[in-house]
Amino acid sequence: MAVYTDVSEDELSSFLSSYNIGPLLSCKGIVEGVENSNFLLHTQNDTYILTLYEKRINEKDLPFFFGLMQHLAGKGIVCPKPIAAKDGTVVSRLAGRPAAMITFLEGVWIRKPSVSHCRSVGAVLAQLHLAGADFQMRHENSLSVNSWRSLWNMCRMGADTFFMNLSAEIDQELDKLESLWPADLPVGIIHADLFPDNIFFLGEKLSGLIDFYFACNDALAYDIAICLNAWCFEKDGSFNLTKSSAMLSGYCHERLLTSNELVFLPLLARGAAMRFFLTRLYDWFFVPENDLVIKKNPMEYLKKLRFFRQIRQVSELGISMI
C-alpha cells in the first residue's frame, strides 16, 4: 500500500519538462509497492511509472538498481527500464524526494498462483541469475544472515508480550542459522523479493518482473529459497509440494543447481523465512499505525520457518539429489 507523497501539478509539470516523454495526460497514484510512492502516468507518447523514493530506500543505491534493470533488459529479461531525462540523468528530485521514471509493464500479478505459474517463476528466476552474471556493479545484501541478529535484538523485548515463548525459539534458531549458514555457494545478482506482486502475467504467460529495490549480491540459491516461501504455501499454511517441485524443475531447466546448493536449500528456505519474519516483526513494532501500510502478520513466516526446520533432505521440497 503506497503513495505517501502527493505531488502538485506545478512540481509535476516542472519535473516532466526535463524528459522527452510528450505532454502529460493523466497521473494516478497507485496502490502497489509498499516502500515507495508510485504514480501511473499517461503521456501522449506512452505509459510510465513515476516513483518517489521514501525513506527506506537509500538514494546512493539507486544507480545500482537502475543499472541492473538496464542490464537485465538488455539481456532479454522483461523488466522496467529507467527513462533518462534530457540531460541523461536517471535519478532526479520531486516533492523533496529522489524520483525516477521507468517504463510501464503490462500484466497482472497473480493472487492465486497455480503449479504452472510456479514453474514459470522458477524458470525466470534462473534466467535472471544467468543474465546478472556479468553485471559489474555490486550491492551487499543488507538483510542477509549477518543482519538478522540485530533486527531481532530490536524486537526481542516486545516479542514475548505478543507471542508466547517466542524469544527462546528465535534465539536458538538464529544460533543454528548463523552457525550452519553456507559460505561457499555460487553467488551473483539476486532479486531477493520475488513475491507474487512482483511478477506479472498475461494469461498463463509470464510478462515481466518488477521492483528490483531489494536486489543485491548473494547466494543464488537463497533467491530460490525466498521464492519457495513466497509462492509454494497455500492460504491455510500448508506447503504445496507440487508447486515447489514445478518451481525447482523450472529453475533447473535453465540453470542446474550444484549438489551443495541442493543440500543447503532447506536451510536457506528456513533462513529466508526468518528474514521475512524479522522484517515483519520489526514493522509490527516500529511502523506507526497511521502510516498507509497494511501490516503483515509476522507469524505467517514463523510457521513457514517451523515447516522448513523439520525438512531433513531436499527431496522433501520436491527435487532429488542427482
Added chain:
Amino acid sequence: MAVYTDVSEDELSSFLSSYNIGPLLSCKGIVEGVENSNFLLHTQNDTYILTLYEKRINEKDLPFFFGLMQHLAGKGIVCPKPIAAKDGTVVSRLAGRPAAMITFLEGVWIRKPSVSHCRSVGAVLAQLHLAGADFQMRHENSLSVNSWRSLWNMCRMGADTFFMNLSAEIDQELDKLESLWPADLPVGIIHADLFPDNIFFLGEKLSGLIDFYFACNDALAYDIAICLNAWCFEKDGSFNLTKSSAMLSGYCHERLLTSNELVFLPLLARGAAMRFFLTRLYDWFFVPENDLVIKKNPMEYLKKLRFFRQIRQVSELGISMI
C-alpha cells in the same frame, strides 16, 4: 484513499468476460476516490475505470448515477460513461460487491487551483445544471439541511471532548440554518461534491468531471455554495475573493442567478460548510483508525462556516446584486 477490496485474477477475468472490451493488459488499484475501490484497467481496446462499491453507496441508487452520467455525456458534459456488459446491464457484481465499468478520462486534478481554474469550474457547474434540467430520474439529497441535526446528534456527545465549546455553537448554528433555509430556490440536478479532485484539467483547459455518487436533486445555488467552500479558500484558511468572483462570473456567463439565489448564497455557503464539517466530524468519531482513509480535519470546515457566518451580503463573495 481507496481500494478496500482486492480482486483475484479468476474473479476479474470471469467478470471481464461479460464485457466487449478486449483482452486485459493490466489492472492497478488507484488511490483516488474515498468511498469506493477503483482500478485502472488497460485492455487491448482502451483504458477503463472499474469500481467496486463499498458500503457507503446504496446499490439501488446506482441506476440514477449511471443514468445521469449517460444523460450528461449526451448533452456534451465530459464525464465518465458507464460501459454496458454484453447483456446490456451496467451494474454487475465482483468480489461480493456491486461493480461497474466506466470510461477513463484523461486529465489531472489541480492541487493548487488558480483564478482561471475557478472561473472554469463556475462555467462547467452552470453547464451541468443546464444539461441536467431534462433528466427524468430523481434522487433526494440524503445530506441536505434536513439530515444535519441527526448527524450532529450522533457526534454531539464526543464533540466537546475534542473541540472546546463546540456543542453550543453548532446547536445555535443548526437552529439558524434550519429556520432560515430557503425552500423556493430553483432546483435541479446538482453534483454536490465538486471538489478539486473531481475535476480534471489538461493544461489550463478543463477536461472533465468525475464522481457523481453524491449527485442529487436540490437547489442549484447550493452546488455553487459547495464549490465556494471547496475551491475559494487558501491553504492558510483565507478566503480568496478574486477566485470566488471568477467562479461566480464563470457561472453567470452560462446561467444567470436569480436575485433570490444571490440573496441566499451566503447562507447556502454556511450550510455547505456545515455539511462537510458534520460528515468529517462523523468520520472522525466513527470510521475505524485502521481503515485506509486519511481522516480529514473537521475544523477546516468549522472555520469556513465561521467565515460565511459573518458575510452580510453577497457582494462580499465577489458578485453584486443586479
